[in-house]
Amino acid sequence: MTPLICFYEKDLFIFSLDYEVHHCPAQMRVADFLNTIEKEFFNAMKVIQCNFEFDSMSAQKALYNGSKASVFVIQNYALKTLAEITAGDVKNISHQFKPLVSREQFTEQVKIIKGQIAEGRIYQVNLTAPLAAACNESGLDIFNYYQAKFNSEYKAFLPYENYSLISLSPELFLQRVKNQLITRPIKGSSSAEKDFSTSLYKNEKEEAELSMIVDLLRNDLNNLDENQASVVTKHREKMQLGYIQHTYSEIQVSNDQPLASILQKTMPGGSISGCPKIESLKVINELEPYRRQAYTGTLGWWQKNDFTLNLTIRTFIKSHDLLVYHAGCGIVYDSDPESEWDEFLLKTGSLHVTK
Amino acid sequence: MKAILIDHDDSFTYNLRHWLKPLCSQIEVFNHQDFFKTAPKIEADTLVVLSPGPKNPIDYPQTLDWLRSVPKHTPVFGVCLGLQMMAQALEVSVKPYSPPLHGKKSALCILNNDLENLKNKKVARYHSLYCDFESGQNDFEILAVSADDQLPMWVKHQTKKWLGVQFHPESFLTESADLHLQYLNNWLQR
Structure with missing residues (x-):
């Protein structure tokens, strides 16, 4: 059996050779699917993955055949370091x-x-595009090779029947520990060679991009429970990732609801859709020729009431002889089209890209 | 006090609900389409809040019709698009603003003594359009403007029980959000 690998806590990863994958049927709502899984496998360690599109239908082209959400129910696993894996x-x-x-x-x-x-239709949209390469290696070879190139906390390798997903994301979408729900949106990027203060911290465009998303995520968390108010616990902190640096923030709210209800009100994540979200999703649907599928969706572990889910960026899909990767940028009124293309390329990091 | 919050497909509506909470014992949120479909009865002690949102006031003809027909003693508070809809409903021009401001802050310059404690406070702005109250005859009174570009930020109507803000009092970027809420409260008590 091909191993399944998923971040668990700092430096420790779930490693399993004994799991069973469940797919959300096309006609079933993702929330209903997750509630069914929770009921049946409450105590088991699970690794879940939900697509960006969640329940919505889209006429865009798909790059591979996959279900809108899936859950790996894990019978046995060990916690290992990446060096061991x-x-x-x-x-x-x-x-x-x-x-x-x-x-x-x-x-x-x-x-x-x-x-x-x-015209006032939107304030910010996250625009993305896929890249593709010919590839003969196995998904696991790709994980082993690229994981060392990406300095990121939320790495995972999900082996599906017909393809594999290699996620090397630095972004936390949702984590719950002891009824405290946390999100850590990233917005604002510059090359690691540039000075943090001038390129990001003192840059008004980058500040506005992140602030907007913080207000959007406060909204999504405030929507969960009328009696629980979200709190901004970090704002505009530095994240250094080797070739790229970012600013990120952190928002928390007290919450004890089922994961399905939380995802229903927060998916897709604010940092990769845009603001206001509903209208931004329409713009993405109109402009992006390909469906994003797992990219900018969410994945991670889930056991009992706790979970840690990444925002699935910096992610590869290995399907047949094709390796797909995506990159994107937040577009605001101050965006310069050529600079945003440069940022798109910057986010491909160490990949060899035909320019 | 009860409130009905009409959501115009916005992503800040639940921040607005949170901001209003100290003032309102009960806040019911309706999507704008559902609100006009079900037309719930608005009781005498109910504040109606018009949310911010995407697009242009003319894209929400039902809200505009409702504003034109609502009894003048019904308290209505509009935020951003909400204020722009109030202006549009009474024939004030709503125009594109260049450059649009999203996620940016401006200090307040106060024009009415009742808002004196908000002097120089920074407020969050998310707008591509603005209300041109100087474009013609109208009964709006400008209570505060942004210090950097003199755009109306706090506005009230002189004969209808309408109050509005162009900025976002519910944003985490807005300073002293409680003082803004206090002014809304004072206005409601009048």
């Missing part, structure tokens, strides 16, 4: 990625979004 020979591999949206298309989309911001 990836011990042995790591194949030196190289992929030539090609963006599936051209520079011209992308900068045109940025201009359209800016026009719609000027």
Whole structure:
């Protein structure tokens, strides 16, 4: 059996060779599916994954065949360090990625979004595009090779029947420990070589982008329970990830509701959709030619009332002989189309991209 | 005091509910489409709050019709798009503002003594449009403007029981959110 790997807590990963995967049927609501799973496997360790689209239908092209949500129910697992998991020979591999949206298309989309911001339709939209490369290696080889290139806390390897998902995300979407729900949105990016203070901290555009998303996530958490108010516990802190640096914030709220109800009101995450969210999702649907599927959805572990779920960015899908990766940027009125394309490329990090 | 909060597909509505809570014993949130479909009875002691939201006031004809027909003693408080809809309903021009301001802060400049304790307080702005109250004859009174670009921020109507803000009092970027709420309360008691 192919191993399943998922972040658990700092430096320790769930490693399992004994699991069973359940898929959400197309006609079933994701929340109903998760509630059924929770009822049947409450005590078991589970690794769940939900797509960006959640329950919504979309006419966009899919890049691979996968269900909208799935749960790996784990019978046996060990907690291991990444060094233990990836011990042995790591194949030196190289992929030539090609963006599936051209520079011209992308900068045109940025201009359209800016026009719609000027008209008042939206305040900010997260615009993304996929890249693809030919690939002969196994999903696990890809995880072993790329995990060392991405300095990120929420790494996972999910082996599906027809494809594998390799997530190297630095972003926490939702975590609950002892009835305290936490989210840590990232917004604002610059190359690690640049000075943090001038490129990010003192940059008004970057500040506005993150502040907007903080208000949006406060809203989503305040929506969960009228009697529990969310609190901003960190704002504009630095996250240093090797080739890239970001600013992030943290918002918390007291909550004891079922995970399905929480996801129903918070998916997709604010930092990767836009603001206001409903209208931003329509814009994404109009402009992005491909469905995002697992990318910018959420995945992570879930056991009893606790869970830690990442925001599934910096993620590869290995399907047949194709390796797919996505990148994106927050577009605001101050965005310069060419700089946003550069940020799109920056987010591909150490990947070889045909420019 | 009870409140009905009409949501215009916004992503800040539940922050607004949280901000209003110290003032209102009960706050019912309705999506704008559901509100006009079910048309719940508005009791005498109920404050109606119009949420912010995307797009332009003219994209919400039902809210505009409702504003034109609501009895003038019904208290209505509008935030951002909410204020713009009040203005639009009474033939004040609502125009694109360049450059749009989203997630940015401005200090307040006070024009009415009742808001004196809000002087220089920073408020959060999320808007691409603005109300041009100087475009024609109207009964709106401007109570406070932004210090940097002199745009109306606190506005009240002189004959209808209408009050509005162009900024976002519910944002975590707005300073002294409780003092803004206190002014809303004082106005309601009048």
